[in-house]
Amino acid sequence: MTAQKLDGTATAKAIKGEVAARVAALAAKGVVPGLGTVLVGDDPGSRWYVNGKHKDCAEVGIASLRVELPATATQEEIEAAVRELNADPACTGYIVQLPLPKGIDENRVLGLIDPAKDADGLHPTNLGWLVLGEDAPLPCTPFGIVELLRRHDVPIAGAEVVVVGRGVTVGRPMGLLLTRRSENATVTLCHTGTRDLAAHVRSADIVVAAAGVPGIIAADMVKPGAAVLDVGVSRVDGKIAGDVADDVWDVAGWVSPNPGGVGPMTRAMLLANVVALAESRA
Numbered sequence: 001m002t003a004q005k006l007d008g009t010a011t012a013k014a015i016k017g018e019v020a021a022r023v024a025a026l027a028a029k030g031v032v033p034g035l036g037t038v039l040v041g042d043d044p045g046s047r048w049y050v051n052g053k054h055k056d057c058a059e060v061g062i063a064s065l066r067v068e069l070p071a072t073a074t075q076e077e078i079e080a081a082v083r084e085l086n087a088d089p090a091c092t093g094y095i096v097q098l099p100l101p102k103g104i105d106e107n108r109v110l111g112l113i114d115p116a117k118d119a120d121g122l123h124p125t126n127l128g129w130l131v132l133g134e135d136a137p138l139p140c141t142p143f144g145i146v147e148l149l150r151r152h153d154v155p156i157a158g159a160e161v162v163v164v165g166r167g168v169t170v171g172r173p174m175g176l177l178l179t180r181r182s183e184n185a186t187v188t189l190c191h192t193g194t195r196d197l198a199a200h201v202r203s204a205d206i207v208v209a210a211a212g213v214p215g216i217i218a219a220d221m222v223k224p225g226a227a228v229l230d231v232g233v234s235r236v237d238g239k240i241a242g243d244v245a246d247d248v249w250d251v252a253g254w255v256s257p258n259p260g261g262v263g264p265m266t267r268a269m270l271l272a273n274v275v276a277l278a279e280s281r282a
């Protein structure tokens with residue numbers, strides 16, 4: 001094991017400390033930020049994530065509001081929950097836990113979130129602000145990946161980055177974020193239609209693996225010394241399997257473990273987004 005660990009657990013803890021200090025400064029002005037969550041159905045994984053978010057809030061002094069709907073909830077019922085949080089002054093920002101049950105129009109629900117309360121940064125308006133280079137809540141996972149790299153002094157400016165996966169929560173916004181002037185990376189966005197994935201990955205100084213295919217990034221695809229971020233979350237025999245094969249640690253310069261890498265950073269940036277929304281309103 002030669003690669004250095006991109007320690008998401010420790011970095012998230014540091015960020016939570018910074019968020020707690022910002023929450024305390026807001027409290028001095030009489031402002032208590034509140035994070036809302038909308039959980040539909042009883043998927044144990046989703047429930048586990050949402051519980052974690054409320055635990056994180058308690059740790060840093062953010063109030064939390066929990067909305068739960070049964071798996072049988074209709075489009076109208078979910079939309080009503082969103083409207084209620086939009087109107088609730090105690091709710092600074094909120095998330096609708098994805099995925100929503102089959103048959104629900106997810107994009108319609110996301111589109112109804114007040115962009116000024118979009119803790120996930122996934123509202124079309126906020127994705128648009130990202131394209132335009134204006135300040136707005138950032139999608140938590142890409143935001144967390146940038147912070148994880150920065151705080152481990154991995155050079156980003158001028159780096160060749162290969163992102164594997166074009167999903168809306170990770171891959172697509174990751175490319176937008178890293179190509180901003182402030183990050184200045186060169187990004188190649190690979191996906192299932194990419195003809196020669198290995199050739200692309202081999203040229204990368206930074207690899208963001210968000211395909212959701214266990215072990216898709218093999219050691220012989222990685223440039224020696226590269227930074228490899230493992231975003232994939234698959235379950236194999238009840239255990240979390242990332243997109244990055246174990247022997248990549250022998251070749252890479254940095255690797256984010258999974259668990260303990262990008263996941264805790266995603267959670268920390270959600271808190272950072274909520275406190276930033278509260279600050280901009282205070």
Ligand SMILES: Nc1nc(=O)c2c([nH]1)NC[C@@H]1CN(c3ccc(C(=O)N[C@@H](CCC(=O)O)C(=O)O)cc3)C=[N+]21
Nearest residue numbers: 049095096097098099120140259260261263264266267
């Ligand atoms: N609206 C919405 N926003 C999200 O941010 C969102 C979502 N929906 N749906 C599901 C995905 C998944 N996600 C994770 C967050 C933290 C960990 C995490 O902290 N994992 C730990 C432990 C993993 C374990 O042991 O199960 C780790 O990586 O160390 C993982 C996955 C957020 N998501």
